[in-house]
Amino acid sequence: xxxxxxxxxxxxxxxxxxxxxxxxxxxxxxxxxxxxxxxxxxxxxxxxxxxxxxxxxxxxxxxxxxxxxxxxxxxxxxxxxxxxxxxxxxxxxxxxxxxxxxxxxxxxxxxxxxxxxxxxxxxxxxxxxxxxxxxxxxxxxxxxxxxxxxxxxxxxxxxxxxxxxxxxxxxxxxxxxxxxxxxxxxxxxxxxxxxxxxxxxxxxxxxxxxxxxxxxxxxxxxxxxxxxxxxxxxxxxxxxxxxxxxxxxxxxxxxxxxxxxxxxxxxxxxxxxxxxxxxxxxxxxxxxxxxxxxxxxxxxxxxxxxxxxxxxxxxxxxxxxxxxxxxxxxxxxxxxxxxxxxxxxxxxxxxx
Amino acid sequence: xxxxxxxxxxxxxxxxxxxxxxxxxxxxxxxxxxxxxxxxxxxxxxxxxxxxxxxxxxxxxxxxxxxxxxxxxxxxxxxxxxxxxxxxxxxxxxxxxxxxxxxxxxxxxxxxxxxxxxxxxxxxxxxxxxxxxxxxxxxxxxxxxxxxxxxxxxxxxxxxxxxxxxxxxxxxxxxxxxxxxxxxxxxxxxxxxxxxxxxxxxxxxxxxxxxxxxxxxxxxxxxxxxxxxxxxxxxxxxxxxxxxxxxxxxxxxxxxxxxxxxxxxxxxxxxxxxxxxxxxxxxxxxxxxxxxxxxxxxxxxxxxxxxxxxxxxxxxxxxxxxxxxxxxxxxxxxxxxxxxxxxxxxxxxxxxxxxxxxxxxxxxxxxxxxxxxxxxxxxxxxxxxxxxxxxxxxxxxxxxxxxxxxxxxxxxxxxxxxxxxxxxxxxxxxxxxxxxxxxxxxxxxxxxxxxxxxxxxxxxxxxxxxxxxxxxxxxxxxxxxxxxxxxxxxxxxxxxxxxxxxxxxxxxxxxxxxxxxxxxxxxxxxxxxxx
Numbered sequence: 001x002x003x004x005x006x007x008x009x010x011x012x013x014x015x016x017x018x019x020x021x022x023x024x025x026x027x028x029x030x031x032x033x034x035x036x037x038x039x040x041x042x043x044x045x046x047x048x049x050x051x052x053x054x055x056x057x058x059x060x061x062x063x064x065x066x067x068x069x070x071x072x073x074x075x076x077x078x079x080x081x082x083x084x085x086x087x088x089x090x091x092x093x094x095x096x097x098x099x100x101x102x103x104x105x106x107x108x109x110x111x112x113x114x115x116x117x118x119x120x121x122x123x124x125x126x127x128x129x130x131x132x133x134x135x136x137x138x139x140x141x142x143x144x145x146x147x148x149x150x151x152x153x154x155x156x157x158x159x160x161x162x163x164x165x166x167x168x169x170x171x172x173x174x175x176x177x178x179x180x181x182x183x184x185x186x187x188x189x190x191x192x193x194x195x196x197x198x199x200x201x202x203x204x205x206x207x208x209x210x211x212x213x214x215x216x217x218x219x220x221x222x223x224x225x226x227x228x229x230x231x232x233x234x235x236x237x238x239x240x241x242x243x244x245x246x247x248x249x250x251x252x253x254x255x256x257x258x259x260x261x262x263x264x265x266x267x268x269x270x271x272x273x274x275x276x277x278x279x280x281x282x283x284x285x286x287x288x289x290x291x292x293x294x295x296x297x298x299x300x301x302x303x304x305x306x307x308x309x310x311x312x313x314x315x316x317x318x319x320x321x322x323x324x325x326x327x328x329x330x331x332x333x334x335x336x337x338x339x340x341x342x343x344x345x346x347x348x349x350x351x352x
Numbered sequence: 353x354x355x356x357x358x359x360x361x362x363x364x365x366x367x368x369x370x371x372x373x374x375x376x377x378x379x380x381x382x383x384x385x386x387x388x389x390x391x392x393x394x395x396x397x398x399x400x401x402x403x404x405x406x407x408x409x410x411x412x413x414x415x416x417x418x419x420x421x422x423x424x425x426x427x428x429x430x431x432x433x434x435x436x437x438x439x440x441x442x443x444x445x446x447x448x449x450x451x452x453x454x455x456x457x458x459x460x461x462x463x464x465x466x467x468x469x470x471x472x473x474x475x476x477x478x479x480x481x482x483x484x485x486x487x488x489x490x491x492x493x494x495x496x497x498x499x500x501x502x503x504x505x506x507x508x509x510x511x512x513x514x515x516x517x518x519x520x521x522x523x524x525x526x527x528x529x530x531x532x533x534x535x536x537x538x539x540x541x542x543x544x545x546x547x548x549x550x551x552x553x554x555x556x557x558x559x560x561x562x563x564x565x566x567x568x569x570x571x572x573x574x575x576x577x578x579x580x581x582x583x584x585x586x587x588x589x590x591x592x593x594x595x596x597x598x599x600x601x602x603x604x605x606x607x608x609x610x611x612x613x614x615x616x617x618x619x620x621x622x623x624x625x626x627x628x629x630x631x632x633x634x635x636x637x638x639x640x641x642x643x644x645x646x647x648x649x650x651x652x653x654x655x656x657x658x659x660x661x662x663x664x665x666x667x668x669x670x671x672x673x674x675x676x677x678x679x680x681x682x683x684x685x686x687x688x689x690x691x692x693x694x695x696x697x698x699x700x701x702x703x704x705x706x707x708x709x710x711x712x713x714x715x716x717x718x719x720x721x722x723x724x725x726x727x728x729x730x731x732x733x734x735x736x737x738x739x740x741x742x743x744x745x746x747x748x749x750x751x752x753x754x755x756x757x758x759x760x761x762x763x764x765x766x767x768x769x770x771x772x773x774x775x776x777x778x779x780x781x782x783x784x785x786x787x788x789x790x791x792x793x794x795x796x797x798x799x800x801x802x803x804x805x806x807x808x809x810x811x812x813x814x815x816x817x818x819x820x821x822x823x824x825x826x827x828x829x830x831x832x833x834x835x836x837x838x839x840x841x842x843x844x845x846x847x848x849x850x851x852x853x854x855x856x857x858x859x860x861x862x863x864x865x866x867x868x869x870x871x872x873x874x875x876x877x878x879x880x881x882x883x
Contacts, residue, residue, distance in 0.1 A: 051756045054755075054756060054759070056395075056481075057481050065479070065481065098568075100395045101394070101395050101396065101552075101568045102395070102396060102549070102552055103552075103553075103568070108568065111567070167599050167600075170599075170600065170603050171603065174603060174607065175603045175606065175607060178607070182600075182603060182604050182607060182609050183595055183597075183600045183603070183604060184593060184595075187609070188380065188384070188386055188591050188593070188609070189381075191571070191573070191591070192565070192573075299596050299597050300597050300599075300600055301600070302593065302594065302595045302596065302597075302600060304567070304569055304570040304594070308569065308596075309569065312392050312569055316392075
């Protein structure tokens with residue numbers, strides 16, 4: 001009180017803790033981004049030359065049936081009103097019902113997203129464990145045969161159509177050699193055997209301690225995950241090489257070498273430590289790209305993931321499903337960004 | 353350093369695992385049928401609402417109807433199913449069905465005439481998309497208490513006027529004629545929906561199979577009904593997997609992981625023909641491909657021009673090239689295998705004849721627009737027509753668009769010509785006669801957009817009353833003759849250039865017997881399949 005009096009009677013408000021304002025800013029940023037995303041998707045959905053009513057009632061429905069469904073969907077209301085209703089429902093966790101299969105969109109997404117998550121995680125794992133060492137070695141041995149091989153591997157990864165590569169992979173490893181399982185997440189004998197806890201069959205079969213299902217599920221996922229991993233590898237290895245080259249030409253590396261430090265320590269303890277933050281960005285982007293769903297991979301391998309879910313919904317004018325899927329993909333990008341920011345702080349003290 | 357060494361070791365392990373040989377099952381079990389199909393069109397399993405191909409296939413195996421087709425002999429036409437027999441009243445407006453005794457639903461509840469009454473009434477009350485198949489007989493929610501009535505072991509339906517008995521019974525073989533377990537469905541009713549929401553993902557039938565599960569865009573699993581009155585199916589489990597890509601279906605089929613591949617493209621069909629243990633099965637389907645000439649166009653409405661265009665299509669060339677095996681030449685509005693279908697195909701590519709007819713009509717320097725949906729085979733057909741029409745001095749501009757874009761303009765009579773496909777709604781000739789050759793009011797105000805003849809602005813040149821007469825003709829043979837006559841006139845005078853009928857080519861393992869996709873009039877049936 002005395003202090004307040006000293007300041008002319010004005011109360012001094014204690015500053016809000018940094019973590020609190022940071023969290024508020026993050027939430028605000030997420031809300032604005034999501035609102036913008038939903039708005040743009042919503043508008044695109046309305047101007048698309050696909051008729052959601054026709055998709056439900058069929059081409060031969062009478063005018064009265066058509067009009068009844070038109071009203072039922074609320075399409076007679078102004079677009080902005082429709083949007084407001086939609087946002088209100090989404091805020092309550094309700095993505096609406098799929099126009100075509102009359103199921104809650106949230107349920108559908110809960111079914112298809114784990115399939116993509118499982119595939120993308122394994123894919124990016126392959127990409128990291130192979131791509132990072134390859135990029136480092138290519139940088140250290142710049143111009144050598146291994147650098148050239150890495151360049152060709154990356155070039156093929158960038159330029160080869162995934163559709164063709166997937167089919168060739170299936171033909172060779174499934175059709176001819178029989179080393180891996182065919183299209184689908186699991187063999188027909190093992191469908192619905194382990195209870196769905198996470199929706200990810202590998203995890204669920206481990207939880208159920210059913211090693212036969214785990215082996216079968218792994219045989220089905222290994223090829224599409226390797227394929228996606230290859231594409232991640234191409235990107236990650238090239239970026240790693242580029243970051244490493246920049247570090248290896250720096251003066252502190254020369255100093256370390258002059259001081260007699262082993263090459264392994266120079267590369268991994270000094271140069272590599274300094275590219276970790278940049279690599280996190282590259283890996284996060286790569287992972288987010290895979291989580292968005294690789295439609296072609298999902299089609300070839302009959303993988304019921306979110307990519308093919310959104311695409312099918314889009315082609316069928318099932319806009320609730322499209323919007324729901326888009327919101328989830330948007331959230332994935334945002335969460336990965338936040339996770340990357342947190343990792344920056346771990347690896348780079350200056351970011352704290 | 354240890355971390356990175358461990359990481360590298362992990363990477364090496366991952367690579368090794370990715371190439372580990374895993375035993376791949378080479379053959380499906382003897383009591384299981386595994387089918388690869390595109391099933392992303394399924395919207396519901398409720399037979400009062402289901403109107404898609406893949407959904408109809410499932411329902412055909414779950415539900416019995418009053419009358420149905422014999423999956424081993426479609427030529428017999430409708431045969432008794434849950435109705436053991438029926439009688440037609442003297443005025444021809446009422447049919448009384450006597451129910452088969454001792455049949456139970458998969459739930460164990462007995463199948464009664466009350467279930468049949470409730471099922472048909474329910475379809476009328478719910479009024480979903482396929483309801484017109486029943487309501488065209490005059491059934492309304494207000495009159496069903498009198499027009500669909502059970503009495504003991506019989507069910508009587510009374511139509512608003514006399515119709516051909518074969519017409520009514522053919523319509524009852526459609527999915528909407530499925531008999532649902534009233535007790536079970538009503539136990540799961542929500543907000544007065546008569547079980548509609550529950551039946552979307554569950555089954556309550558008395559057919560050869562019950563629904564175990566449907567995962568949209570993923571799979572449908574059926575379990576055999578051991579108490580099926582027609583005999584327990586040999587295939588105890590049927591799994592239909594959604595495999596969108598033709599090449600993936602082929603690989604699965606050749607590896608023996610599936611028994612049937614239903615969406616193989618011509619290249620893959622050619623491939624599986626050479627594979628060991630696989631055969632190709634062909635069945636005619638009801639889908640027709642046609643060109644429609646807008647009759648509000650001053651030149652296209654001339655009789656000689658309509659005739660000339662029928663000589664400007666390279667039927668043989670297309671059938672033997674890019675449509676190889678997928679379509680067969682057919683120039684009539686009733687698909688082959690339909691009651692009364694004509695098999696006459698009098699037109700072939702004849703540029704000189706077309707030129708003569710155009711000259712006779714005084715046509716010179718004609719330029720027209722043809723609307724085509726963005727599907728590969730349709731675009732190729734349009735391009736072929738563009739090429740042959742050019743040889744007769746006609747410039748054809750192809751407009752490719754989405755289904756909605758083209759359909760909207762077609763319905764609004766805005767396109768000079770439309771390249772379209774049409775599939776029948778139910779297995780009776782009226783389904784196509786009533787749209788290709790029927791148009792009682794050709795005025796714009798009528799807005800009869802459901803009728804193809806109206807969409808082309810064609811008054812049918814006197815065929816409408818003939819169609820009306822055929823649909824009420826009680827004598828089956830006379831009815832067939834009437835449709836033959838209508839088709840003959842239609843071929844000569846109509847503005848429809850009907851070109852092809854679809855063939856479904858399936859790759860199946862050679863040990864699979866009695867598998868059918870239902871030909872042109874039915875749906876896929878698994879009840880008689882053996883391996």
